Amino acid sequence: GAGVSQSPSNKVTEKGKDVELRCDPISGHTALYWYRQSLGQGLEFLIYFQGNSAPDKSGLPSDRFSAERTGGSVSTLTIQRTQQEDSAVYLCASSPESGRRETQYFGPGTRLLVL
């Protein structure tokens, strides 16, 4: 079956512009996660959804970052007034539930470059 998909695969934007990143999780997966990966670094947790609600937004770096999930499926991560330090790969993952033994399946990521 289809895995996690993300769009766009690459995004180049100018400093100060807003960007929207999209994640389509695996069908039926109730948990959805957003991570950020900077060059040469591990993944940094941003936000987690269980269904349409986000119990934990603690990883969002600033109030310029927001995310929503509708219909328990697609999620959008929005970065307002982008800064150069926002340049990174943004990865989305989904799992059937949010328990400890639930494998997180990752999408290919969106590579964001802020000029």
Add this chain to the structure above:
Amino acid sequence: GQQLNQSPQSMFIQEGEDVSMNCTSSSIFNTWLWYKQDPGEGPVLLIALYKAGELTSNGRLTAQFGITRKDSFLNISASIPSDVGIYFCAGQTDSNYQLIWGAGTKLIIKP
């Protein structure tokens, strides 16, 4: 944010050699995971460990959950060209679904 200490940062090996990498933490984890990431792709789960002392294999890969619950290692035997990539460890506690990640070990096969 919090990260695990993963080493080595990179490895240059000959095809056929065995590989070993490890992760350590100052915190206790109840789950250790090992992922591999190929260029342009998201990480893919290789091995999951849920119990202190657990030793688990997946083909040529073997991983162990340290008894102290503060470390884990991954071994790859008889490396082949498709093993090239970046390997990440990740830890998780029972009370928090968040995965805490190491910075990765980049595996390169010498020609």
